[in-house]
Amino acid sequence: MGIQRWVRRDLVIDDEIVEDKDKPVEIALPDWETLQAQVAACTACDLHKTRTQTVFGVGNRDAEWLIIGEAPGAEEDRKGEPFVGRAGQLLNAMLLAIGLKREHVYIANILKCRPPNNRDPRPEEVACCEPFLKRQVALLRPKIILAVGRIAAQNLLKTDTRIGALRGKRYTYADTDIPVVVTYHPAYLLRSPKEKRKAWQDLLFACQILDDEKQ
Numbered sequence: 001m002g003i004q005r006w007v008r009r010d011l012v013i014d015d016e017i018v019e020d021k022d023k024p025v026e027i028a029l030p031d032w033e034t035l036q037a038q039v040a041a042c043t044a045c046d047l048h049k050t051r052t053q054t055v056f057g058v059g060n061r062d063a064e065w066l067i068i069g070e071a072p073g074a075e076e077d078r079k080g081e082p083f084v085g086r087a088g089q090l091l092n093a094m095l096l097a098i099g100l101k102r103e104h105v106y107i108a109n110i111l112k113c114r115p116p117n118n119r120d121p122r123p124e125e126v127a128c129c130e131p132f133l134k135r136q137v138a139l140l141r142p143k144i145i146l147a148v149g150r151i152a153a154q155n156l157l158k159t160d161t162r163i164g165a166l167r168g169k170r171y172t173y174a175d176t177d178i179p180v181v182v183t184y185h186p187a188y189l190l191r192s193p194k195e196k197r198k199a200w201q202d203l204l205f206a207c208q209i210l211d212d213e214k215q
């Protein structure tokens, strides 16, 4: 694990070494394996009490695309993998429609543990879990982030704007220049198949942004 100069204390998860309070903090930033172990052992919010296991994320750690959803559901909690089941199959089909296999992208969630009864994540839970996702983004350095569903979009973009109004625009993630595009959650598309056309537009929009980034 490399040692780096770093002053953003909000991204520190552990291994903090303070030399002098007026100097930048020197820390060892967790690599993928360390981060995954930290997530697996995390008890920072009450969701650890009800989870079967943490759901860290899955996929290609060199991926250009980072797909971010809300939180594990019952099946994800059982399997330890995000976006499985029918919604996961639809996500795979959506990706395939733009020439991407699931193994080409990286998939993660805002929360690493399942909220009981699939309730919405609470702000304090999101705040507790956010450093893990930030570190995943820093390690992955994706070329584009697809925020999938209202909860993911609103928490990534720090807004309470409704998802319909968030679609079709280019945002950036936190204090980076990584573009973020918003689309509907596949679970919603399964309930509202007429909206698939809009999700297709969102994917094409994201592809266009990625093409523009590469030029």
Ligand code: SF4
Pocket: 039, 042, 043, 044, 045, 046, 047, 048, 054, 111, 112, 113, 125, 128, 129
């Ligand atoms: Fe830790 Fe995140 Fe799970 Fe809460 S949801 S216990 S912060 S890993």
